[in-house]
Amino acid sequence: xxxxxxxxxxxxxxxxxxxxxxxxxxxxxxxxxxxxxxxxxxxxxxxxxxxxxxxxxxxxxxxxxxxxxxxxxxxxxxxxxxxxxxxxxxxxxxxxxxxxxxxxx
Numbered sequence: 001x002x003x004x005x006x007x008x009x010x011x012x013x014x015x016x017x018x019x020x021x022x023x024x025x026x027x028x029x030x031x032x033x034x035x036x037x038x039x040x041x042x043x044x045x046x047x048x049x050x051x052x053x054x055x056x057x058x059x060x061x062x063x064x065x066x067x068x069x070x071x072x073x074x075x076x077x078x079x080x081x082x083x084x085x086x087x088x089x090x091x092x093x094x095x096x097x098x099x100x101x102x103x104x105x
Contacts, residue, residue: 004039004096005065007057012088018051021085025053028082031073032057037064065093 013021025043032041039058046052059065068074 003061005059005062006094006096007055007059007065007091008094009055009057009089009091010052011055011082011086011090012049012052013085014087015051017085021051021082022053024077024081024085025055028073028077029055031071031077032068035064035068035071037061037067 011025022043022045029041029043032038037060039060041055041057044054044056046054057065059068
């Protein structure tokens with residue numbers, strides 16, 4: 001059974017910081033992609049609200065996600081540079097996909 005975890009982070013900054021926030025977020029994503037347990041890390045910017053970004057991250061397992069949160073770049077980029085610009089944040093972790101039987105059975 002696949003044991004990866006999916007993390008979806010929905011973050012916003014003030015409109016005047018949207019450009020800087022996006023640059024730092026993309027720098028952070030590149031560092032995260034280099035982690036041994038990171039399977040993918042994608043960043044999306046809202047067309048309607050350019051100060052809002054969503055990242056979709058996949059890690060090999062919960063231990064890989066825990067290692068991500070202990071990494072140097074998490075502290076140096078995520079906590080020290082992104083968090084001060086962040087005004088709203090919702091981070092959700094999901095289990096690996098499971099087969100769901102069709103409705104009505």
